[in-house]
Amino acid sequence: MTDVQMFAQWLGVLPDNWAVMRPKVLFSERRSPNNDSDIHLTPSQTHGVLPQTEYIRKTGNRVVLNLEGSDSMKHVEPDDFIIHLRSFQGGIEHSALRGKVSAAYTVLTPRSGADPRFFRWTLKSHGYIQSLQATVNQLRDGQSIKFGDFDKVPLPLPPLDEQRAIADFLDAQISRIDVLIDKQIKLIAVLRERRASVVTHAVTGGRSPSDMPTSGADLGQWLGLLPEGWHAARPRHLFTERRERSRSNDIHLTPSQTHGVLPQAEYMKMTGNRVVLNLTGSDSMKHIEADDFIIHLRSFQGGLERSHTAGKVSSAYTVLTPSSPVDADFFGWVLKSHGYIQSLRATVNQLRDGQSIRFTDFDKVPLPLPPLSEQGRIAMQLAYEIAEIDVLVAKAEAHIVVARERRAALITAAVTGQVNVHPSGREGQGVV
Known part of the structure; x- marks a missing residue:
């Protein structure tokens, strides 16, 4: 079995009118140096490709600035894809923006016949990521995936109209799932705030504490007025x-x-x-x-x-x-x-x-320090109240796990032809 055949196993049995393609046939590596007007882009697993300033504002994370000078950075066009230092964990990011990225990243541009919206899902699908990990399992965390590594994992190629239909289908279906996940995440945040409030309220005797201290000037403020x-x-x-x-x-x-x-x-x-x-x-x-x-x-x-x-x-x-x-x-x-x-x-x-x-x-x-008997009473009451909140948190977390599993399965099924979203007939399959 050749490497191409081995890494093609993630595709399973494709529809007859789909092809299995080497990535170098579908993508070329963009090596253009950045332009003076390019904004600095930051690719991430959770937020996609954002302007660096927006990424910092959204996440609160500081990023490592390019130390070799802006003239060594790579230019990115809209609908390019970026292989970054965590791509072996979360797939390859699609950019909707024009800008520049670190020279440590690999920038891919789609060739004719490869719809960026379809490959935006394909290159983030669970099956693809698993295969990509297998090609680079000797790399340490933080090392770059090169174009040669990317080219080892064959990609599915439906007819162009079917690529677009699959992209439309996934855009709609995944959006619905993401809305449900977001609701559960917000519910968990509310429950955890409630949990924290219940505990602090109980252990300070139910009185309203003063504002939390911002310095060591008066560290007793958190207790408020005790009973x-x-x-x-x-x-x-x-x-x-x-x-x-x-x-x-x-x-x-x-x-x-x-x-x-x-x-x-x-x-x-x-x-x-x-x-x-x-x-x-x-x-x-x-x-x-x-x-x-x-x-x-x-x-x-x-x-x-x-x-x-x-x-x-x-x-x-x-x-x-x-x-x-x-x-x-x-x-x-x-x-x-x-x-x-x-x-x-x-x-x-x-x-x-x-x-x-x-x-x-x-x-x-x-x-x-309440009386000893009251300490025990408060502890028992908190154990009961917090257990109820924790059950609700656990249920919400379980819903998120199921939804994310459904999300991953649906994406992989759609980009490998297991979900028929196109009414046209299917015939002929090839390996290029």
């Missing part, structure tokens, strides 16, 4: 820092914002993420007990994690253990609440992502 019988306590009066070295039988624990504290092996299995092993030896790791809290490297983004089991964690983390009678369930909510996280972030706004929050930083943000 009678509650106190604003210094964290050092409630928690001490555990500094015990790990024990020989301790399991390695990994804290995360989304999954809490898990055994390292379970964390890797659940997320597929590899974690950095402790490089200084197990004797430098810290012991942790059940109901201890961990300040980890993302705590300024997502709060502190409570451990439900004993084990050991990296020495880079700060381990806190209750030093006075407190309800661990209640403080599990407090130390993950939005208001608390905003105040914690204000104490460490000079820290870079990846630097550790120390006990002295933790001690700067006052904590609410």
Whole structure:
């Protein structure tokens, strides 16, 4: 089996009047240098090809400016396609704009007979992306896919009128699916805002807090006016820092914002993420007990994690253990609440992502201290209310998964002829 035949397998059995084409027959590589008037374009998987300024405004992400001078950038015409540094993950981007892109990218221009609207879907289809990944599986993330790699994956070529009919069909169908997905995404955002509000409201006694602090001037603002019988306590009066070295039988624990504290092996299995092993030896790791809290490297983004089991964690983390009678369930909510996280972030706004929050930083943000019996009552009520919200979030997320699977399947089916959207007859198939 030749490479062309192997990589053509993603096409399956095409209609009789379709052809299987080498990409170099359908596209040429545009190597034109940019013009003085060209705007800087940024291709991305989620937003397509945007002017760089609009991409930064929309995403908040800073992009790496071209360091070799604008005269080394490549010109792009409307209906060109751009192979960028993430194309092996998300396909090749269609540009509706004229402009310029980094010289690291490959710019493709369609030849006669290749409708850009049809190939806009084809080159982003799941089946095509899987085959493209197979051609470049030796490339490291961030390396460029060259025209020679692009040419290895054969492409379907329906008659031109059928290309247009498929593009019209997908434009309409995918737009409907995307509207449904967008509604679910907005619903999840509303539910998560509601979740955050419910937690902060409960752990501050139901009073309205002041505006969130923007500096470390008054970090008690997040508590607002506490109910009678509650106190604003210094964290050092409630928690001490555990500094015990790990024990020989301790399991390695990994804290995360989304999954809490898990055994390292379970964390890797659940997320597929590899974690950095402790490089200084197990004797430098810290012991942790059940109901201890961990300040980890993302705590300024997502709060502190409570451990439900004993084990050991990296020495880079700060381990806190209750030093006075407190309800661990209640403080599990407090130390993950939005208001608390905003105040914690204000104490460490000079820290870079990846630097550790120390006990002295933790001690700067006052904590609410209701009577012990009320802590337990609030924790139980929150567990009930938040469970209901989380069920709704999970349902919305499941709807999105199903819709995205449907979206991907429909695109691949349409661009490989499994969906007949054209009334004309079909005859003859060739491999060019």
